[in-house]
Amino acid sequence: MSLKIALYGITRDIVGTALIELPAPAPATVGALLEELRRQYPALGQLRSCAVAVNNEYAANDQALHTVDEIALIPPVAGG
Amino acid sequence: MTPHLSITDQAIDVAAVLATVQTEAAGAVNAFIGTVRNQSGGRPVRRLHYESYDSMALTQLGHVVAQAYEKWPMLQQVAVVHRKGTLNLSDVAVVVAVATPHRAESFAACQFIIDTLKQVVTIWKHEEYEDGTEWVAAHP
Numbered sequence: 001m002s003l004k005i006a007l008y009g010i011t012r013d014i015v016g017t018a019l020i021e022l023p024a025p026a027p028a029t030v031g032a033l034l035e036e037l038r039r040q041y042p043a044l045g046q047l048r049s050c051a052v053a054v055n056n057e058y059a060a061n062d063q064a065l066h067t068v069d070e071i072a073l074i075p076p077v078a079g080g
Numbered sequence: 081m082t083p084h085l086s087i088t089d090q091a092i093d094v095a096a097v098l099a100t101v102q103t104e105a106a107g108a109v110n111a112f113i114g115t116v117r118n119q120s121g122g123r124p125v126r127r128l129h130y131e132s133y134d135s136m137a138l139t140q141l142g143h144v145v146a147q148a149y150e151k152w153p154m155l156q157q158v159a160v161v162h163r164k165g166t167l168n169l170s171d172v173a174v175v176v177a178v179a180t181p182h183r184a185e186s187f188a189a190c191q192f193i194i195d196t197l198k199q200v201v202t203i204w205k206h207e208e209y210e211d212g213t214e215w216v217a218a219h220p
Binding site: 009 | 215
């Protein structure tokens, strides 16, 4: 299973691209994905928060990921 | 009542947003208008850029408004319009407008929507200063 992860705001600056593709075998859960990305990009761990969205909803760490999911990293929001 | 929710890269017409919530059943229209301030934490701001993950922002905004309808069943109409792209000082960044039969609920519902929007809606603010730029709230 491979995954595509969209990056917004400061996470795009940290990683240097708007979309990461993780080839198989990709992390199976939200928690495992965050752990892998923080390992590859330690600056992600310095953010106030970094959530993962799956199909436009905030996802818990134990949520399973699938190739067809729309996945995004969500750094601290600042609208309004 | 279907709320009017949008994220736009065009200047927001505040009067037009207010017009979308006005109804004969409501005696109160309450609006919050957020604008671009000339300083942030003491640093002079030159301009800023809002980035939006549109599909999620609209999904989350829909949840916020649904919560408001649950808390204040008398809510008649709701409109939320958020700007994205590059904004200059004093530009309108966001408008939240609600219509209710009486005023007390209109203040409460409007405040709830803007406060909750700031916590969950996927929009990011990149401020430009005299001496650099920063993603607002990114770091502790």
